[in-house]
Amino acid sequence: MSDTHDTHDTHEDCGCDGEANRSAATDGGAVAGSTAGSEDEFEPVDVFEGSEMDLRPGADSCYKCTSCDTSCPVAEVDDSFPGPKFQGPEQWRLKRKEDTEIDDSITGCSNCMRCDGACPSDVPLSQMHNTARAEYVENQQPTLSREYLRNRILANYGTLAALGSKVPRLTNAIMGNSLVQKVNETVLGITAERDFPEFADQTFRGWWKERGGPKVESEEKRVAYFHGDYANYNTVEVAKALVRVYEAFGYEIAVPDQRCSGTPMFANGMLDDARRSAAVNVESLGEMIEQGYDVVASCTSCSMALRQEYPELFDFEGTETVAANTYDALEYLLINENVIDPLSEVDAADHDIPDFAYHAPCHSRNQGLDRQAVELFRYLDGVDVADVGDSCSGISGTYGWKEEKYEYSMEIGEEMFEHMEHANGETGMTECPTCSMQMEHGTGYEIDHPLQVLEAALVDTDVTI
Amino acid sequence: MAIESDVVVIGGGLAGATAALSAAREGVHVHLVSANESTLRQASGLIDALGYAVGHAAENDGEDAGAGSGDADAVPGPLADPFAVIEDLPADHPYRVAGADALREGLALFDDAVGDLYRGGHTDRNALVPTTSGRAKPTARYPQSVAPGLASDGRPMLLVGFEADTEFDAPLAAERLSAAGVPFDVSGATVEFAGEYRADAAVTRLAHALERDESAASGRGTTAGEGRTTRQRLADRIRPHLGDAERVGIPAMLGDSHVEEVRADLSERLDAEVFEVPTGPPSLPGIRLEDRLFDALDSAGVSMTTGTPVVDFETGADGRVASVTIDRNGARIPYEAGAFVLATGGLVGKGLDSDRERAHEALFGCHVPQPDDRMAWSAGGAFADHAFARFGVRPDDRMRPLDVEGTPEYANLAAAGGVVGGADVAREKSASGVSLATGLVAGRTAAEEA
Structure with missing residues (x-):
């Protein structure tokens, strides 16, 4: 027995688990790998x-x-x-x-x-x-500290949004009030420099229900849409664009039960909150996958969470299956459909599609998806999509909302703002809702999602798909 | 369904980028797939072709070379002209297999892609570039920001290091350069970087401060306007050490994309030409090179996917490679093409893998010649003539990896860069040149086979 690991020579009569004790004594150190001769990865x-x-x-x-x-x-x-x-x-x-x-x-x-x-x-x-x-x-971090409270609120945006969106106009009026913003900054440490995102009059789920669900049925082509909180409460037009584009390609769409992907919770160390959300998502999406659906997300941080953070941090049953069957919405179309040929037949000039300054979100970059939009829209005649460089936008979800991080956030974003100003387009494009806020905040541009551009080019025109 | 293109290049380093450009020039659509961010970010930014003539394994038992005696016989001097000695290299060296013209054309392709960012294209001869360790490295191409530091220049030189940067000991580097007999006076000084930065600040932090010319009075990086700026203060700290020096070498952190602007400003303030001394990783010249090459790839219409490893491949009924499969967090996505380039790197880059029995090519399992006796892989002494250093696939003259019988493993698979064996690139100082020469040929082959 090694002389480095504990105080008794044998484990026969001590009641302890010798193997466990050995690991603990070395803190998972050098001997752990050599004990059982295990070659498991x-x-x-x-x-x-x-x-x-x-x-x-x-x-x-x-x-x-x-x-x-x-x-x-x-x-x-x-x-x-x-x-x-x-x-x-x-x-x-x-x-x-x-x-x-x-x-x-x-x-x-x-x-x-x-x-x-x-x-x-x-x-x-x-x-x-x-x-x-x-x-x-x-x-x-004391749970009564201002920082904890603020971070908990930012991390659980979906809970707030669910309340606020019940009376969207009132909420928008209150949150847009400069006095309320000042109070938020002083009391909570949420920067007053940013305008709170407006709630849509009708949530995406409300629209989906009113619409009567899917308009296309298919046995072979089925996707379950993970919209996340933001496309549900705020940028509903992105979610609708996904529905229209996917239905144009003949997909049956399901909108399963879901909670926040957990991205803002990971970023604020609220792992228990994230675990609760993830448990719901993995179960709900897992059931869809069993029924033959693939999961698509329009927000690249949502797809990132489902694909990478869930398997790294949680081990619910089906976590790996959900990760392996989840895709970014544009990525999935490019793998499975011929998007290029119909897109090549459209002339953007005939349909008022502007030039774009495109920013690839860090979480799309991490999935190897940072080039897909610029490379795809090369095939759309009459549109210049300029990549505004590989810098981070600086907002990183909740980071740029924190009073003490705001200036850093803007300094990180400066390179992107400069490149946006230099690009031909005066409309921005990105997949990430908070990058979109930052792009708008820094330049005043209107920002579209690539799915909205596809909708304008392929659904709102008479091109044959 | 799959992602389709004419050619798929696997690997985003210098060899992969070169192969992609070379194939795209032939008019085919190329998709470049890279497992991580480009390894160019870890490279010095110097483009070496052949710096030293080192003996073949048979000429050296390894013991002498590892003895560290430093005598002139063990360490031959740097080569003046790489092209003059290519015919003397072993027959299986990539330069012999691809031909001297491949190196020449590869360098020309590089010059064309990087434009004014680089110098050295006017001659076949090597330049000697001072490094942070105080040696003069023979190299074929070097960044413009490095150019005033060449050892062939006779002007007196001052090297400046920063207290926080333990990698570059400027006085020691100056002493070594003097001892090596450079034809100019050189001295070294260590100064504090201007402004209040943490002792282990990221090199990008300091580069950012120089590029934005931050006001050093401000902790939050407010730009010029209030108080003296980073560049002003840095110049003031360097000036007392200047003496007769007409050029000043600073570790390569003079801004990111606006290095020439930073250099010109500091040069004017010091009344001496400021240049960059290439550093080890992480390297800003490497990052600038990556940016420039990827702009060239973008202009050439090359599609790129970064951050996703290729984990598998499929062959068709004709025995050709039909597709490779990337892994994206468990989702497996096939990339189909008419031809493929393997540019995954050597043992360090993980294009080659090894266990206690064999070294093997990690993706396609291509034949890698090697001694049967595991003990013969390495020689005594860290810098000796190791057999493993020359491990890699052995290609035909079109850079197609050959099987044990000497026939191409796959008619439509070509290899480039570190995965190709036959050169001891670390001792020869030939890694970049091998990537350019083999990348050029592999890209052409893939375009022909696509």
């Missing part, structure tokens, strides 16, 4: 057995090349933020010493997740950040 969910989160396999893959820090939009402008390498692998190493708490700089991370794609060694950085942030909120 690392499964992220394995580390969450019990209550302890252990991300050692990720920490060991880091060779400190600092590529993640170079990709981090926050570290580029915020002197108090030490970057993703510290928040992930280094924090883990520090944590191995007793009595070391999570460093409070973890709250500076905007959860853009760009570090994941930058890492040449596949360290699960954003996963490490999510767990560190959750631990910080759980152990170190």
Whole structure:
């Protein structure tokens, strides 16, 4: 028996589990991999057995090349933020010493997740950040603090929106009041610089119900639409565009029960809230998949959560199946349909489709989808879609709504704003609802979703699909 | 259904980008698929072709080379002209297989793609670029921002490092350059970076401050206007060390996309030409190169998917590769094409994988020649002539990987860059040139087979 691991020589009579004790004594350290001769590959969910989160396999893959820090939009402008390498692998190493708490700089991370794609060694950085942030909120952030309350409110936007959208005009009037905005800033720490997003007069689900559900039936082509909160309460026209475009391609659409994808909850360390939402979504979407549906989302942060964060952080039954059968809405069409030929027959000039300044959201970039819109609309004659560069928009969901982050958010976004001004188009395009807010906030442009452009080109014209 | 194109290039490094450009020039539609962000971000930004003539494995038992005696016999001097020695390379070296013209055309394609960002295209000869370790690296192309630092220039030089940047010890680098016999006076100084930044600030943070020329008085990066700016203060800190120096080398962090503007401003303030010293990763010159090459790919109509590994492939009834499959968080998406380029890198880039028995090509399982005796993979000494350094697929003259019998594994599969064996690129300083030469040929082959 090794002399490094505990105080008794055998485990025959001590009642402890020798194997477990060995792991605990070394904190999942070097001997763990050699004990059973197991050659099983690392499964992220394995580390969450019990209550302890252990991300050692990720920490060991880091060779400190600092590529993640170079990709981090926050570290580029915020002197108090030490970057993703510290928040992930280094924090883990520090944590191995007793009595070391999570460093409070973890709250500076905007959860853009760009570090994941930058890492040449596949360290699960954003996963490490999510767990560190959750631990910080759980152990170190008082639930009565202004910051906790504010973050809880921002993270649970859907709950607020469900209330507010019952009386959309009244809510819009109240939230648009500058006095209310000032109070929000002073009391809650929500910046007064931004206009609260307006609620649609009718939610997407209300419209869908009134419409009588799907207009197209199909046994072969079926998608379940994960609209998320924002397309339901605010940008209802994006959700409607999805319905019209998909029905034009002959899809039967279902709109299953769902809650927030969890993205704002991950970003604020509200992992319990996220878990509750995810449980509902995985069960509901899992049932649709069993019935032969694929899941599509119009928001790239929603698809990101379902595809990557759920399997990294949760292990409900069916989590992996939901991840493997979820797609971004545009991605799914491009894989399964010939979108290019009909699009090539349209002349945008005949249909008042403007030029666009396109920004790829970080969460689309992380799914390898950052180029799909610009590459697709090359085939649409008479439209110039300019990619406004690979910088982060700076808002990162709830990050840019926080009073103390607002200036950083705008400084991160500056490069995008400049490129937007230089682009031919004076209309913006992006898949992400909060990037869209930031683009509008920085330039005053109206912002469309690629599905709305497809709707204008393929549904509102007489082109044959 | 699948994503369709004429050619799919797998790998987003220099070899993959070159192959994609080369194929696109032949008029086909190319899709470039990369598992992670381009490895160009980790590269120095220098484009080497052949820096040193190193012996073939048979000439060296490894013990001498690893002894570290530093004598002139063990470490031959840098080559003046890479093209003059290509015929002396081993017959299975990629330059011999692809031909010297492939290197020449690959470099020309590179020059065309990067435009004024790079220098060195006026001659076949190597330039000597000072590095952060105080050596002069022989290289075929170098960023414009690096140009005034060349060792062939006789003007006196000052190297400046920053206290927070432990990677670059400027006085030591200056001492080493002097000891190496450079034909100019060189001194080194360490200064504090201007402004209040955390000790381990990201290199992008400092580059951002220089590019925006932030007011150093402000903690929140307000731009010029209130108080002295980052560039002003930095120039003031460097000036006392200037002496007779007519050029000043600073680690490569002079802004991101506006490096020439930052350089011109600092040069004017110091009345000496400011240049960048290439650093290790993460590297701003590498990021700038990536941006420029990807702009060229975009202009050439190349489609790109980044962040999704290729995990599988299918062959058709004719024995040709029909499609490759990418994995997007569990969703498997086929990419169909008429021809494919394998540019996945070597052992470090994970294009080659190895276990205790064999090294193998990771995706298609192409033949990788290697000693049967595992002990013969490496020699004694870290920088010795290791067999593993030359591991890789062995291609025909069209860069198609050959099987153990010497026939192409797949008629429509070509390989480029680090996955191609036969060169010890780390010792030769030939990694970029091998990527350009093999990428050029592989792209053409794929376009022909598509």
